[in-house]
Amino acid sequence: MPVTLKDIAAKSGFSVTTVSRALAGYNDVSQNTRSQILAIADELGYQPNQVARQLQKQSTNTVGLIMPARQDFHDDFFSVLFKGIIYTAAQHNFDVLISTTQHGEAEMEAYRRFAGGNRVDGLIVARTYRDDPRIEYLKSIKHPFVVAGRSALGHGSDFAYIDYDSQTGIEQLVEHFVAYGHRNIGIILPDEALAFSEYRFAGYQGGLKKAGILFRESFVEYGDMTYAGGVRTAQTLLNRNPELTAIIGCNDLMALGAMAAVQNCGLQVGQDIAVGGFDGIPAAERATPPLTTVSQPIYELGEMLTDLLIQLIADSPTDTVQRLLQPELIVRASSGQPRR
Amino acid sequence: MPVTLKDIAAKSGFSVTTVSRALAGYNDVSQNTRSQILAIADELGYQPNQVARQLQKQSTNTVGLIMPARQDFHDDFFSVLFKGIIYTAAQHNFDVLISTTQHGEAEMEAYRRFAGGNRVDGLIVARTYRDDPRIEYLKSIKHPFVVAGRSALGHGSDFAYIDYDSQTGIEQLVEHFVAYGHRNIGIILPDEALAFSEYRFAGYQGGLKKAGILFRESFVEYGDMTYAGGVRTAQTLLNRNPELTAIIGCNDLMALGAMAAVQNCGLQVGQDIAVGGFDGIPAAERATPPLTTVSQPIYELGEMLTDLLIQLIADSPTDTVQRLLQPELIVRASSGQPRR
């Protein structure tokens, strides 16, 4: 029994049309009737039905985000990205609709519900996979979207995206380690299925090559982006390669896990083994010792993505915006002192 | 130009009604026509318009959450609560609609839009204030909602809520410190306007009283729930009261800040000054030294709230569920050894 325009119309004696126009501020309704109508609306506590309005206007003032379920949950990436998104959306008077699914058919189903089902005006897609079906779908139905990240290395990316140049970032981290005298540098990569995994791997190889260091398969492991996964994977790496003097975790959480693994071995982070991460989350700075990392400001990424998406919704764009941002190497105690 | 029921009707030669019923699986449509219709729907890539469906069904399968903007942003509480909510909502095939606002009129506006505007079937309200206008509003329009937290001490709470008994939690923490030989225990409280601030204060006073320790106004400060705020406030507390040997931060973030402040003074956390927190966030466990804290599993709180809300939406309840959960004291190195 919420109050509708019809109720106000009945009580005021005017038509639904006039009530609607009075409330919307059109100037073809007299001052007198407008104030009557406003008074009644106020008295009845009228609240326009947003769903009806959306149906009529064919727009929702809502952006959508579909997050991976569970296993990535304690990854700070989405938390922070998400904060940037909802805060920026609110600035533009947009709400944010969220769902979580496992990767796979359920995920596509959610995208169809949000985009095809007209629940949102635009979508932000994050964590791209190689040949990502979500992107294909959104392109096919011409629904506005922006992507955090690109397609995998070598695949074309003909859509709006914003991404940090993690290849260069990791390369700089490797160079930093090399400059400190390290030559046996291990790396914990993200899941191979993730598009950005390749860029980081390429950065690792690029850094080694520049330094004239031979790439060794055995120094590479894949982790699951979690703290616990970092502990586990670093353990494996250290057991298999006692000669390692440095480890790169491809996100800060895994790097923090790696630090713990090093300490568990009775070794000193920064003395015996240098550790570096990627992301620049707050916990990295607060760790003991503080973590050297490649910082990609995620909150700001969320802001930029949202601004871009909303702009894209407002005026269908002429050219597709693609922005590649430079991350910043932040050296802290976890990489220790130059070794000679 | 998304495809609608009308398009399928036109192409198949059946009426919109029949198409609708075929797709919905009613049994008053023959196997033959059903399969024709399904085929065409599939071919055209039909995706039901959720907004139209919501309008007709007068329900949205969506729960709403309105988060405080900015200053609380780097508080992990909402991030984790939020994860619990969206994950559980997804289990029930509910989406989650989010907005952020500053506390105040804009916040009420958002509640009206979500609840009165029929955008969501139910709301989760968190961070209650004393005599919270949001709760009054939702009660007045009889919109389903559940609350994380209660009204302020002494005010009646005639609505569905789930809360941790933080009074008992803080009391236990005080008792723990007392048992370790501390008598000069400072506390950093949350903003007074927050309903739970009073419970924690009461717990502090209760703990002191049990131990026969006189309450001293000067040992109390109010913080803003952030890490930086914790550093600042602990600093103030320590400068003013050099006799302090223990500090309680009323959330982990402020407690971690307090640890940093202690260390900045050249003092040892756990040796010179004991520190305890409240929440049990992951960072507390990983801190150096690990933080003694009163753990209130927030993710689980989000799960329970969402389950309760959805149940409340499904069958209007007979009695209002109110659950008071016991938090758990977790002793770690930040509280050091017994002093004698």
Next chain:
DNA sequence: GCTGGTATCCGAAACGTTTCGGATATATAC
């Protein structure tokens, strides 16, 4: 008195679904 303009109002259609209450045709029962 007629014309044109302006101010104010409103009916009806539309957005895309779902559903109520039939309508039609065919089969079954007697």
Next chain:
DNA sequence: GTATATATCCGAAACGTTTCGGATACCAGC
């Protein structure tokens, strides 16, 4: 043969808005 049941379909109304295209009344200008 009629009466009843069943299977299959559909028109129209409804959900609550917004908006297009008038309609009406009144005024000024000639």
